[in-house]
Structure formats: structure tokens, C-alpha cells
Amino acid sequence: MFVPITKKKFLMNPMNQKLYNGINIFFKVMYIFLIVVFCINFLSQVALLFMDKQASVLSVFYVIQKPDITLNMAGKILQPDTLFGIGAVFVKGTPVGIKICNSLSLLIALFIYILILRIIRSIIKSIAQNDVFSLLNAGRLKKIGFLMLIELVLSYSVTIINSFSIQTFNQSSIASCIGMMVGEASSYLIAIAFTFFIAAVFKIGVNIQEENQSIV
Numbered sequence: 001m002f003v004p005i006t007k008k009k010f011l012m013n014p015m016n017q018k019l020y021n022g023i024n025i026f027f028k029v030m031y032i033f034l035i036v037v038f039c040i041n042f043l044s045q046v047a048l049l050f051m052d053k054q055a056s057v058l059s060v061f062y063v064i065q066k067p068d069i070t071l072n073m074a075g076k077i078l079q080p081d082t083l084f085g086i087g088a089v090f091v092k093g094t095p096v097g098i099k100i101c102n103s104l105s106l107l108i109a110l111f112i113y114i115l116i117l118r119i120i121r122s123i124i125k126s127i128a129q130n131d132v133f134s135l136l137n138a139g140r141l142k143k144i145g146f147l148m149l150i151e152l153v154l155s156y157s158v159t160i161i162n163s164f165s166i167q168t169f170n171q172s173s174i175a176s177c178i179g180m181m182v183g184e185a186s187s188y189l190i191a192i193a194f195t196f197f198i199a200a201v202f203k204i205g206v207n208i209q210e211e212n213q214s215i216v
Contacts, residue, residue: 024124031117038110045103049096098161105158112151116144133205141199148192152185 012020119140126132 020124020127024121027117027121027124031114031121034110034114034117038107038114041110042107045107049099049103101158101161105154108154109151112147112154116147119144119147133202133209135203135206138199138202138206141195141202145192145195145199148188148195152188152192156185 123132123137123140126134126137131137
């Protein structure tokens with residue numbers, strides 16, 4: 001009679017079990033939190049599409065109510081309602097194309113973060129089965145690296161679209177913009193490179209383990 005092989009749960013010592021439970025709970029809470037944030041943002045972005053107001057991406061570090069400036073956005077002169085220091089400006093009369101672009105980029109970014117946390121939770125579950133250092137987890141880490149890279153390209157593409165829609169660039173301002181973006185993205189690029197590095201280490205470790213088992 002055929003008996004299916006199932007993986008046994010790996011027994012940990014109390015200290016490791018406590019650490020595992022803490023990590024598991026943390027990422028589960030983060031996963032649920034991001035899903036709630038995604039739902040709230042989805043509803044708010046849908047509402048904004050039907051309103052004559054949109055939050056567009058800018059690099060500003062102050063708060064001004066009713067600023068005495070005007071913006072030339074896609075050939076349309078607009079008056080901002082508020083400038084504030086978390087990278088956005090509320091503008092009435094934002095073109096529909098830019099509103100859709102901003103809304104989709106935000107929702108896609110949140111969805112990517114949810115996928116990343118889902119993959120991390122899969123890796124955490126493999127700990128309970130004593131199957132952490134595997135080709136499967138190496139592939140999962142590599143997938144996280146690609147998702148982070150996609151989100152980085154997406155976010156900065158939207159920033160560039162907004163910037164070119166709002167202001168006219170010359171050679172000097174383009175150089176400054178590129179320098180600022182490279183500086184801001186450097187830490188994110190390091191995180192992406194580190195993720196790919198850990199994936200490679202996992203794969204090398206699995207190959208070494210298989211070689212040692214074959215020798216024995």
C-alpha cells in the first residue's frame with residue numbers, strides 16, 4: 001500500500017520557538033495591515049478619480065496652505081491647494097491621465113508589498129519544517145528581489161512623469177533631478193542587491209549540502 005510522505009514539523013528549543021512565533025506574528029500582522037491599507041487606498045483613489053483634485057508626486061519638504069504659486073501641468077495652468085512635506089501636492093484640475101497614473105502606481109506598489117510579505121511568510125513557514133535552506137526559498141528570495149526592482153522602477157517612473165508634467169527642465173535641473181533620484185534610490189538598490197546575494201548564498205549552500213550528502 002502506498003503511504004504518502006508528509007513533512008514532519010521541526011521541533012525547536014523554547015528560545016527558538018519563541019523567536020519564531022514573534023517573527024510569524026509580526027509578518028502576519030503586517031500582511032493583514034497592508035491588505036487593509038490597500039483596500040482603503042483603493043476606495044480613496046476611486047473617489048479621487050471622480051473629484052476635481054489629485055495628489056501628485058513632488059519632492060517638497062514643507063507645508064503651505066493656499067501657496068501663492070501656479071503650476072503648468074500638461075499645458076494647463078493650475079493653482080495648488082496645499083504643498084506638504086511627504087512628497088505630494090494637492091492640485092485642482094489635474095489631467096485625468098496623470099490622476100489614473102498616480103492612482104495605479106500607488107495601488108500597484110501596495111500590491112507588490114503584499115506579495116513580498118506573502119513570500120516572506122512562506123519562507124517563515126518553511127522554518128517549522130526545517131526546510132529553510134532550499135532551492136525553493138532561494139527562488140522565493142530572488143522573486144522578492146525582482147518585485148522590489150519593479151516597484152523601484154515604477155515609483156521613479158511616476159515621479160519623472162509628474163515632474164515633466166509640472167515643470168520645464170533644462171540641462172542643469174535634469175542633472176540635479178538625476179542626482180537626487182540616484183541618491184534617494186541608493187539604499188533601496190543596496191537592499192535589492194542584498195536580497196539577490198542572500199538568494200545566491202542559499203543556492204550555493206544547497207549545492208554544497210547535496211555534494212556532501214552524495215559523498216557520504
